[in-house]
Amino acid sequence: MTFRKVAIIGLGLLGGSIGLAIRQHLPGVRTSGYDNDPAVRLRATERGLAQEIAGSAAEAALGADLVILCVPVGAMEHAAKELSGALEPGTLVSDVGSSKQSVSAALAKALPPGQPIIPAHPVAGTEHSGPDAGFAALFHNRWCILTPPEGADPAQVAALSEFWTALGAMVEVMTAEHHDLVLAVTSHIPHLIAYTIVGTASDLEDVTRGEVIKYSAGGFRDFTRIAASDPVMWRDVFLNNREAVLEMLGRFTEDLTAMQRAIRSGNGDALFDLFTRTRAIRRSIIEQKQDDARPDFGRGDHG
Amino acid sequence: MTFRKVAIIGLGLLGGSIGLAIRQHLPGVRTSGYDNDPAVRLRATERGLAQEIAGSAAEAALGADLVILCVPVGAMEHAAKELSGALEPGTLVSDVGSSKQSVSAALAKALPPGQPIIPAHPVAGTEHSGPDAGFAALFHNRWCILTPPEGADPAQVAALSEFWTALGAMVEVMTAEHHDLVLAVTSHIPHLIAYTIVGTASDLEDVTRGEVIKYSAGGFRDFTRIAASDPVMWRDVFLNNREAVLEMLGRFTEDLTAMQRAIRSGNGDALFDLFTRTRAIRRSIIEQKQDDARPDFGRGDHG
Numbered sequence: 001m002t003f004r005k006v007a008i009i010g011l012g013l014l015g016g017s018i019g020l021a022i023r024q025h026l027p028g029v030r031t032s033g034y035d036n037d038p039a040v041r042l043r044a045t046e047r048g049l050a051q052e053i054a055g056s057a058a059e060a061a062l063g064a065d066l067v068i069l070c071v072p073v074g075a076m077e078h079a080a081k082e083l084s085g086a087l088e089p090g091t092l093v094s095d096v097g098s099s100k101q102s103v104s105a106a107l108a109k110a111l112p113p114g115q116p117i118i119p120a121h122p123v124a125g126t127e128h129s130g131p132d133a134g135f136a137a138l139f140h141n142r143w144c145i146l147t148p149p150e151g152a153d154p155a156q157v158a159a160l161s162e163f164w165t166a167l168g169a170m171v172e173v174m175t176a177e178h179h180d181l182v183l184a185v186t187s188h189i190p191h192l193i194a195y196t197i198v199g200t201a202s203d204l205e206d207v208t209r210g211e212v213i214k215y216s217a218g219g220f221r222d223f224t225r226i227a228a229s230d231p232v233m234w235r236d237v238f239l240n241n242r243e244a245v246l247e248m249l250g251r252f253t254e255d256l257t258a259m260q261r262a263i264r265s266g267n268g269d270a271l272f273d274l275f276t277r278t279r280a281i282r283r284s285i286i287e288q289k290q291d292d293a294r295p296d297f298g299r300g301d302h303g
Numbered sequence: 304m305t306f307r308k309v310a311i312i313g314l315g316l317l318g319g320s321i322g323l324a325i326r327q328h329l330p331g332v333r334t335s336g337y338d339n340d341p342a343v344r345l346r347a348t349e350r351g352l353a354q355e356i357a358g359s360a361a362e363a364a365l366g367a368d369l370v371i372l373c374v375p376v377g378a379m380e381h382a383a384k385e386l387s388g389a390l391e392p393g394t395l396v397s398d399v400g401s402s403k404q405s406v407s408a409a410l411a412k413a414l415p416p417g418q419p420i421i422p423a424h425p426v427a428g429t430e431h432s433g434p435d436a437g438f439a440a441l442f443h444n445r446w447c448i449l450t451p452p453e454g455a456d457p458a459q460v461a462a463l464s465e466f467w468t469a470l471g472a473m474v475e476v477m478t479a480e481h482h483d484l485v486l487a488v489t490s491h492i493p494h495l496i497a498y499t500i501v502g503t504a505s506d507l508e509d510v511t512r513g514e515v516i517k518y519s520a521g522g523f524r525d526f527t528r529i530a531a532s533d534p535v536m537w538r539d540v541f542l543n544n545r546e547a548v549l550e551m552l553g554r555f556t557e558d559l560t561a562m563q564r565a566i567r568s569g570n571g572d573a574l575f576d577l578f579t580r581t582r583a584i585r586r587s588i589i590e591q592k593q594d595d596a597r598p599d600f601g602r603g604d605h606g
Contacts, residue, residue, distance in 0.1 A: 098521075123518045123520050123521045124520055125520075125521070127585075142520055143517050143518055143520075145518075172517070181509060181510055182510050182514050182515075182518055183518065183521060185503075185504050185507065185510055185515060185523070186504070186514075186515055186518040186519055186521045186522065186523040187518070187521025187522045187523065188522075189500060190500060190521070190522035190523050190525070190526055191522050192559075192562060192566075193496055193500060193559070194522070195562070195577055195578055195581050196555065196558050196559045196562050196577070197492060197493060197496060197555055197558075198581040198584055198585075199558055199577050199580060199581055200488075200551075200554050200555045200558045201488050201489070201584070202580065202581070202583075202584055203558075204488065204554070206484060207484055207485050207488055209584065209587075211485050211489075212485075212488060212489055212584065213584065213587045213588050213591055213593065214446050214475070214591065214593065215426045215446055215448070215485055215486065215489040215490070216489055216588050216593045216594065217426050217427055217428075217445055217446075217593050217594075218401075218426045218428070218486060218489045218490025218493075219489065219490045219491075219493035219494050219497070219529055220488070220489040220490065220493050221588050221593055221594045222493070222525050222528070222529060223493055224581070224584055224585040224588055224594070225525070225585065225594065226522055226525060227578075227581040227582075227584075227585065228581070228582050228585040229578075231575050231578035231579045231582070232575070234574070234578050235571050235574040235575045235578060236571075238566045238574055239566070239569055239571055239574070242566055242567070242569070245566060246563065246566060246567060248503075249559075249563055249566075251503050251507070252499065252500055252503045253556070253559065255499050255500075255502055255503045255506075256495075256496070256499045256552075256556065259495060259498075259499050260549065260552055263495075263541045263542070263545055263548060263549060263552075264545070264549060266542055266545070268377075268538050268539075268542050271537070271538040271541055271542070272534050272535070272538045274498055274499070274502050275498055275530075275532075275534035275537050275538060276534045277502060277505065278498050278501040278502055278505070278527070278530040278531065279530075279531050279534070280505075281501055281504070281505055281512065281515065281516065281527055281530075282430075282501075282527040282528065282530065282531040284512075284516045285516050285519050285524050285527055288516055288517065290516065290517070290519045290520050290524055291519070291520075291524045291527070291528065
């Protein structure tokens with residue numbers, strides 16, 4: 001492993017999981033961590049999310065050859081500025097943010113010219129957040145996308161790739177622009193839709209909130225799971241990946257309008273065609289082990 | 304238990320689960336079953352989904368004091384007609400369909416005047432379908448909604464309620480009209496949205512299907528799970544609960560448009576407010592045991 005000391009800034013679900021995954025998979029690599037919230041730092045110490053919990057971002061970054069920013073994408077620039085004075089010229093700065101064009105720009109702006117920067121995004125998570133949410137296996141069999149800027153050092157791209165592979169992830173390299181488009185579809189729009197429908201259901205007058213909760217096993221509860229994700233993180237994602245999100249949202253609403261028309265006009269064939277087509281993509285996701293085939297609406301104890 | 308013999312017409316996920324649940328929870332009750340598909344009948348025999356697998360719906364209904372139709376809602380009228388000649392005057396006819404006004408009307412039309420009818424809807428299911436999908440615990444801790452028509456015999460409502468309670472369900476009684484509105488929100492719209500976004504993602508030109516699959520762990524895969532549900536069943540639901548679905552879809556798209564505007568104008572507060580509000584409903588669902596709190600995006604092996 002190229003990196004001897006990794007500094008983790010932000011000790012929530014992602015940062016904490018990285019610390020625990022390093023402890024499990026790369027026991028020779030030292031870790032330091034920092035979080036703006038003192039309560040999080042305390043809990044991180046108790047759980048051992050990093051070997052050393054520092055009193056500032058700069059202190060955590062001292063002597064690190066890899067710094068990973070695990071804060072909401074709207075806080076990246078500020079976090080990078082806080083620690084920029086502590087970086088050695090060769091220290092690689094990376095992150096785990098869900099939008100990459102904005103983070104790339106923020107880091108380039110905050111850090112000294114020439115500081116190596118390779119943004120990254122491990123496509124993994126749960127609906128839980130905070131220092132108790134992380135676990136070492138979070139990245140197992142998940143994809144981590146690297147978006148090196150033009151002119152990035154291939155040796156550092158390889159080193160970061162090796163790092164994520166060691167934590168159990170599979171690595172893919174693409175441009176920040178393409179990343180933002182792909183994730184708008186596979187992550188951002190699903191979250192936006194889930195948040196919205198849960199909001200719609202909470203505000204109805206003719207159906208009570210109690211009824212929505214009681215009968216949520218009909219499908220709705222899966223949306224509430226996604227809609228329980230961290231609000232600050234997600235606010236920042238939508239503000240920072242605005243164009244791709246609006247583009248994909250436009251395509252979704254066009255398709256939804258077509259479905260609405262099919263229902264209104266009683267066009268059962270159009271509905272049946274779509275409902276059949278969508279099964280194939282589910283099969284591929286299971287084949288590629290990005291989900292498992294156990295029935296889940298029933299949740300547990302199937303005979 | 305009031306019922307001595309229950310006939311189950313349609314031996315997919317719901318019908319099969321009822322058969323297995325009766326065997327487990329009501330061993331004194333006899334069961335007969337029928338499915339239009341000979342391959343399903345064969346598999347139902349092998350799995351013992353009912354004690355006797357009959358050669359026709361009418362044969363299955365002979366001597367039953369409760370007949371439960373477990374076919375897609377668009378097939379209810381036909382199934383009821385097929386067996387109506389075999390019914391005794393006091394035999395209670397029920398069903399498990401996801402829309403209740405249309406089923407109520409279909410059964411009343413197909414069955415002899417005066418035949419007792421109490422439509423029902425156990426709000427339970429998985430994304431799997433067919434004779435291999437059922438399991439005895441499917442109804443445990445799930446709500447079953449009865450929608451007795453005006454003038455229904457209270458003793459039969461009580462008997463059907465007792466039956467579902469014995470299978471592990473909790474029972475609620477409401478009008479068919481209200482049922483259709485509630486389920487439009489908690490089940491039908493979530494399914495429609497999930498089918499649609501999975502369709503949108505499958506058809507993109509600038510993001511490949513392979514990429515959608517690889518990065519589905521970002522949230523998308525939860526929608527593919529729902530969108531893998533039985534296409535015939537769901538086509539029929541949308542055609543048969545058209546008004547309530549269109550009404551709720553209208554409210555959802557209004558809210559989605561407001562979110563779109565918030566993203567476009569960079570209104571982070573509006574996004575944050577919604578994303579915070581939606582967490583409360585998730586907590587209530589977990590408190591009421593309609594879902595569990597284990598993190599699920601990670602799917603298994605959290606340390």
